[in-house]
Amino acid sequence: MPGSKLIVALDFASLSETDSFLKKIKGADCKVKIGKELFTTEGPRVIDLIKKYNFEIFLDLKFHDIPNTVNKAIKASCSHGVWMVNVHAAGGKSMLDAAYDAIAESNHKPLLIAVTMLTSFDEDNFYNLGFKKGLNDQIIHLSLLAKESNLDGVVCSAKDIASISSIIKDESFLFVTPGIRLKENNTNDQKRINTPAEAIKNGSDYIVVGRPITENNNPFEVITKINAQI
Numbered sequence: 001m002p003g004s005k006l007i008v009a010l011d012f013a014s015l016s017e018t019d020s021f022l023k024k025i026k027g028a029d030c031k032v033k034i035g036k037e038l039f040t041t042e043g044p045r046v047i048d049l050i051k052k053y054n055f056e057i058f059l060d061l062k063f064h065d066i067p068n069t070v071n072k073a074i075k076a077s078c079s080h081g082v083w084m085v086n087v088h089a090a091g092g093k094s095m096l097d098a099a100y101d102a103i104a105e106s107n108h109k110p111l112l113i114a115v116t117m118l119t120s121f122d123e124d125n126f127y128n129l130g131f132k133k134g135l136n137d138q139i140i141h142l143s144l145l146a147k148e149s150n151l152d153g154v155v156c157s158a159k160d161i162a163s164i165s166s167i168i169k170d171e172s173f174l175f176v177t178p179g180i181r182l183k184e185n186n187t188n189d190q191k192r193i194n195t196p197a198e199a200i201k202n203g204s205d206y207i208v209v210g211r212p213i214t215e216n217n218n219p220f221e222v223i224t225k226i227n228a229q230i
Helices: 015-024 036-042 045-052 067-078 093-104 123-127 135-148 158-165 196-202 219-229
Strands: 006-010 031-034 057-063 084-088 111-115 153-155 174-177 206-209
Touching: 006 219, 015 036, 015 045, 015 219, 031 045, 036 045, 036 057, 045 057, 057 067, 067 084, 067 093, 084 093, 093 111, 093 135, 111 135, 111 174, 123 135, 135 153, 135 158, 158 174, 158 196, 196 206, 196 219
Parallel strands: 006 031, 006 206, 031 057, 057 084, 084 111, 111 153, 153 174, 174 206
Antiparallel strands: none
């Protein structure tokens, strides 16, 4: 489904829950995301399950380690035939270069993107990390590191896209934006949020939506509604 800009976060704890949900959205126009909880619980077999439903997969494990370890982890991810993988830009240029090299050396080449700052951060709790830059400046700095290492794009809030794209003037550089909520939804633990339509208007190439879809009784209908908005 190459035209879909919607990625559904499969925030489940088991293969059976995931399978039950996938049955409800079978044939929907979207991609899906596997996060840490599901992959840690079920491992690569969840990828095999999703492939049976013909959804493209974003393997969202946010690798952040020494360059050699990340290189091997990305190569292992490539072997599963996923559509997109990610790392933390804060791992530094050597680590980002090692991640890029892993893609280049693999037969299957998923998109490789870097997380800038998690959308659960705002200025207050970012300040507690001890960085000297402000939150927005740090996001731009990390985005530039990703660009310099030839990554395909970044994960960031839709609110950050304008400032990043003012510095990185490359239309092929992708913006993947979590922290998406429908107007009627609770923000939960997200701080820097947008609605689907706002995110696309701001320049998002792909939006990640989890609980507003997965906790709804009719997720197929919500996916259809979001696609209409974007």
